[in-house]
Amino acid sequence: MERHMADLGFDNKVAIITGAGGGLGRQHALELARRGARIVVNDLGGSLDGVGHADGPADQVVAEIEALGGEAIANTDSVATPEGGEAIVASAVEAFGTVDIVINNAGILRDKTFHNMTPELIDAVIDVHLRGAFYTTLPAYKIMREKNYGRIVNTTSNSGLLGNFGQSNYGAAKLGLVGFTRVLANEGAKRNIKVNAIAPVAKTRMTEELFGAAGDLMAPEAISPTVAWLAHEDVPVSGEVFSVAGGYVARYFIGLTEGWFSPGHTVEDVRDNFEAIRDDSNYDIFADPSGELMKLMGLLSPSED
């Protein structure tokens, strides 16, 4: 593994990557391993809808990393239980002594239009994507707090950010991860723990039917440079979300329109001013709720001068 001195390196960094036995997670693992990180390749090895268990995918990616001259171990625990998350982090500590980076990437799909949703379809998807991120990140975060260093990258989706037909379970879990990202960014700031998210679009087993031939323009390896940058020591931001696909990178943000202010207004006033309320030609982007509170205070109790 040859590297130039100017490259962004990950020497002495330990990274847990969930769902790294295939698809995007495998590419993230290879990218970080090539740059010197020691990797826990976690993958349950089930089907796209989260059924079954196999050691093969995680072992295979470890073999690929070792063939590149990198260091990695396999872990096949499920992210979807507290014990699984604990075991994943324990395997990192046992093999490499610590954890510096968590990339929450494991995922499954169980699509159904909402009127056909069942508790079982809801729970399985929320358990892997949303609870799975909690269960894996929590034990790792405690270690990161202790040592004042951590980088966490979560995987959200435009299915939640924008709303995709047939994916109420998945979309809700994925947008839940944006809230998770922002709260952790806020809480982790004082301890040099940075938490960001990607919303990828790429051809994997999850999307190959959906994209058809267009999928060939969206290689899974095109996602990993952004993930690696967000996992790097030098990353300057926290709490942000990036759209990444086939060589394209952009930032998603939550904006609040300038809005309309009229104390004592009626229902009819809301109707009559609805365009002004919704007008997105001017907007604010707040880092946290105190930003909005300041805006509100400025409107509700303007200073004399």
Ligand SMILES: NC(=O)c1ccc[n+]([C@@H]2O[C@H](COP(=O)([O-])OP(=O)(O)OC[C@H]3O[C@@H](n4cnc5c(N)ncnc54)[C@H](O)[C@@H]3O)[C@@H](O)[C@H]2O)c1
């Ligand atoms: N491919 C896309 O266009 C796209 C778009 C938006 C979001 N995503 C997200 O990116 C992530 C990676 O997806 P992908 O496209 O590479 O699909 P993928 O199916 O190839 O990868 C997901 C991996 O997660 C593993 N996994 C599933 N449940 C697990 C569990 N409980 N514990 C541990 N591992 C588990 C699977 O075995 C699989 O290897 C997912 O979170 C997905 O929702 C992908």
